[in-house]
Amino acid sequence: NVMLANKVAVITGAGSGIGRSTAYLFAENRSKVVLIDNNKEEVDTLQSELETEGMAIEADVSSSIQMHSALKEAARTFGKVDIVFANAGINGAVAPIEDFDPDEWDKTLSVNMKGTFLTVKHAIPYMKQGGGSIIITSSVNGNRVFSNFGMTAYSASKAGQMAFGKMAALELSNYNIRVNVICPGAIDTNIGDRTYPDEEQLKNIRIPTGKKVSPNNTGTPEQVAETVLFLASDASSHVSGTEMYIDGSQTLL
Numbered sequence: 001n002v003m004l005a006n007k008v009a010v011i012t013g014a015g016s017g018i019g020r021s022t023a024y025l026f027a028e029n030r031s032k033v034v035l036i037d038n039n040k041e042e043v044d045t046l047q048s049e050l051e052t053e054g055m056a057i058e059a060d061v062s063s064s065i066q067m068h069s070a071l072k073e074a075a076r077t078f079g080k081v082d083i084v085f086a087n088a089g090i091n092g093a094v095a096p097i098e099d100f101d102p103d104e105w106d107k108t109l110s111v112n113m114k115g116t117f118l119t120v121k122h123a124i125p126y127m128k129q130g131g132g133s134i135i136i137t138s139s140v141n142g143n144r145v146f147s148n149f150g151m152t153a154y155s156a157s158k159a160g161q162m163a164f165g166k167m168a169a170l171e172l173s174n175y176n177i178r179v180n181v182i183c184p185g186a187i188d189t190n191i192g193d194r195t196y197p198d199e200e201q202l203k204n205i206r207i208p209t210g211k212k213v214s215p216n217n218t219g220t221p222e223q224v225a226e227t228v229l230f231l232a233s234d235a236s237s238h239v240s241g242t243e244m245y246i247d248g249s250q251t252l253l
């Protein structure tokens with residue numbers, strides 16, 4: 001039961017976590033995969049592990065020049081782009097607003113929000129002939145969870161990605177390109193490691209219901225990838241402009 005035969009999929013943030021698991025699942029479903037990350041070593045290794053045609057490209061999603069040439073290279077190699085998973089992201093600085101460094105604010109918005117815009121922008125020329133599917137990784141923090149103290153820039157960037165995705169869904173419907181946004185809850189990946197280097201600090205991040213962010217109440221990147229596969233494939237042909245929560249109902253509490 002192969003869902004992406006003959007498709008060409010571009011995945012940003014493919015070097016780790018959700019992007020990496022999605023690359024594996026897409027490859028299993030016979031998609032050609034273009035693995036983009038600013039960590040070259042990780043995507044090179046991943047490419048060598050995948051049993052499918054593909055390529056690894058080093059690029060920073062917040063650079064228009066780099067994303068322009070990355071998408072161009074992908075299209076030159078495979079002739080088209082059918083699927084874009086705009087997924088690269090960072091938690092960025094965590095601090096009270098009063099102390100928040102404006103340069104750090106810009107950095108988080110550049111990678112998460114502008115990076116999504118640039119990924120989509122530079123993919124459109126290669127998608128508009130044949131149509132396709134774009135999936136954007138926002139977060140429960142973009143709409144429903146605002147209790148991670150100090151993560152104002154992250155939450156603002158994730159809300160921005162969500163609004164962008166809805167505008168894009170309408171605009172790109174002319175080209176038969178669907179756009180959907182996923183909102184994962186806490187998922188067991190590397191993303192927190194750089195943000196909360198101190199285990200004690202991590203333990204102190206509380207959700208008001210009394211739950212703590214811990215491996216015990218996280219989902220897995222593989223579980224997220226299954227939803228991305230559905231949104232990428234023709235199984236979701238009438239789904240566009242929606243946001244899908246992948247949080248085990250965490251946000252209904």
Ligand code: NAD
Nearest residue numbers: 013015016017018038060061088089139186187189190191
């Ligand atoms: P991760 O850190 O494991 O993977 C992120 C990948 O993105 C890394 O390989 C990193 O090198 C890459 N990356 C970072 N900045 C980049 C840049 N400027 N250009 C290119 N690549 C870059 O984290 P993850 O949890 O897999 O995160 C993927 C997405 O999921 C992010 O957008 C994140 O905000 C979102 N998300 C994660 C969670 C969670 O709990 N893990 C929850 C909700 C949303």
